Amino acid sequence: MGKGLPPSGGRLVAEFARLPGLGPRSAQRLAFHVMKAPPERAHALAEALVEVKEKLRPCAECFGFAEEELCPICSDPRRDPRILCAVEEPSAVIPIERTSEFNGRYHVLGGALSPIDGIDPDDLRFDELIRRVERDGVREVIIATNPTMPGEATAHYLADLVGDRARVTRLASGLPVGADLEHTDELTLGRALLGRRDI
Amino acid sequence: MGKGLPPSGGRLVAEFARLPGLGPRSAQRLAFHVMKAPPERAHALAEALVEVKEKLRPCAECFGFAEEELCPICSDPRRDPRILCAVEEPSAVIPIERTSEFNGRYHVLGGALSPIDGIDPDDLRFDELIRRVERDGVREVIIATNPTMPGEATAHYLADLVGDRARVTRLASGLPVGADLEHTDELTLGRALLGRRDI
Numbered sequence: 001m002g003k004g005l006p007p008s009g010g011r012l013v014a015e016f017a018r019l020p021g022l023g024p025r026s027a028q029r030l031a032f033h034v035m036k037a038p039p040e041r042a043h044a045l046a047e048a049l050v051e052v053k054e055k056l057r058p059c060a061e062c063f064g065f066a067e068e069e070l071c072p073i074c075s076d077p078r079r080d081p082r083i084l085c086a087v088e089e090p091s092a093v094i095p096i097e098r099t100s101e102f103n104g105r106y107h108v109l110g111g112a113l114s115p116i117d118g119i120d121p122d123d124l125r126f127d128e129l130i131r132r133v134e135r136d137g138v139r140e141v142i143i144a145t146n147p148t149m150p151g152e153a154t155a156h157y158l159a160d161l162v163g164d165r166a167r168v169t170r171l172a173s174g175l176p177v178g179a180d181l182e183h184t185d186e187l188t189l190g191r192a193l194l195g196r197r198d199i
Numbered sequence: 200m201g202k203g204l205p206p207s208g209g210r211l212v213a214e215f216a217r218l219p220g221l222g223p224r225s226a227q228r229l230a231f232h233v234m235k236a237p238p239e240r241a242h243a244l245a246e247a248l249v250e251v252k253e254k255l256r257p258c259a260e261c262f263g264f265a266e267e268e269l270c271p272i273c274s275d276p277r278r279d280p281r282i283l284c285a286v287e288e289p290s291a292v293i294p295i296e297r298t299s300e301f302n303g304r305y306h307v308l309g310g311a312l313s314p315i316d317g318i319d320p321d322d323l324r325f326d327e328l329i330r331r332v333e334r335d336g337v338r339e340v341i342i343a344t345n346p347t348m349p350g351e352a353t354a355h356y357l358a359d360l361v362g363d364r365a366r367v368t369r370l371a372s373g374l375p376v377g378a379d380l381e382h383t384d385e386l387t388l389g390r391a392l393l394g395r396r397d398i
Contacts, residue, residue, distance in 0.1 A: 004296035006266040008254040012247040032290040039252040046245035048211040053238040055207040067205040091231040097203035
């Protein structure tokens with residue numbers, strides 16, 4: 001990995017290469033950048049790494065990342081506690097927040113149902129979701145699991161579970177904005193047809 | 200950058216995004232990976248970052264990265280001190296080592312001549328190279344600067360400077376013009392080494 005490098009340099013290359021999506025060349029490029037950069041830059045990244053592991057814990061309400069008992073969204077009184085958006089992972093919160101179209105709160109399920117991978121309903125935070133729905137008088141649960149087999153299975157399971165307590169909706173499936181019809185796969189196009197709306 | 204994330208998570212995204220070649224999405228992906236991973240993984244990367252800044256310093260001979268006074272290559276008695284390979288940056292040593300075609304030592308110039316960027320001969324380690332050539336009775340200086348305008352200018356300048364003291368060669372052409380040494384595959388680079396010519 002670090003042929004021609006002193007041991008500490010080789011270790012940094014190896015540590016970068018453990019991160020997902022970074023091949024050996026990218027890891028090497030990043031390591032050399034750090035080796036050449038002022039120490040403050042390396043220390044700032046090192047501190048940020050240590051800090052997230054020290055400070056972050058699961059939010060007691062939504063199970064997203066929090067520094068206090070509640071995450072910034074669950075502790076924000078302007079966010080409507082009666083609309084919940086159920087996501088697989090905490091990372092899914094970011095793109096939804098970026099849309100500025102959602103003013104409710106989140107519920108991180110912790111994955112998606114996948115019997116083949118041994119992920120059963122007991123492994124996901126369904127009970128906690130039901131408790132929130134009942135306690136807060138939740139009106140709507142928006143299911144924002146991924147449009148994949150496990151994500152769809154989870155959506156259907158959740159719809160059955162919550163359906164008699166609150167409205168259950170699913171993110172629309174269809175053509176991405178800016179897409180080209182000719183290059184859209186038939187599954188997506190089929191969904192777009194089924195989900196067509198009056199204009 | 201970290202909308203929907205607690206402050207420490209946002210800082211980690213921001214620190215990753217400062218690394219070269221990582222856009223905001225990649226930075227976010229890496230940060231979430233770290234946030235979900237066991238603390239040991241984050242700490243190992245943090246320690247490796249701190250360690251390189253603590254341990255690495257310029258080799259007293261070649262100006263590559265070293266932990267002792269000399270880098271592993273300059274302190275290796277099996278490496279021929281009478282053949283020097285002049286490179287722009289320490290990172291160029293890695294791909295050349297990977298070819299296994301070179302058994303001499305290196306000299307890191309610290310960049311390439313580029314008057315437009317204000318990089319003059321005084322800014323590069325030419326004097327130090329001449330001293331090594333004279334002291335060690337160097338037979339050959341292989342110029343392995345990048346095949347770019349500044350790299351070529353540096354090669355010609357160096358050939359004039361060293362030409363009456365030792366044989367001066369340049370990596371064979373075959374490297375695509377404008378390419379970057381660090382991203383050249385080892386076969387091409389090995390060929391270029393074997394086919395080096397006098398200039």
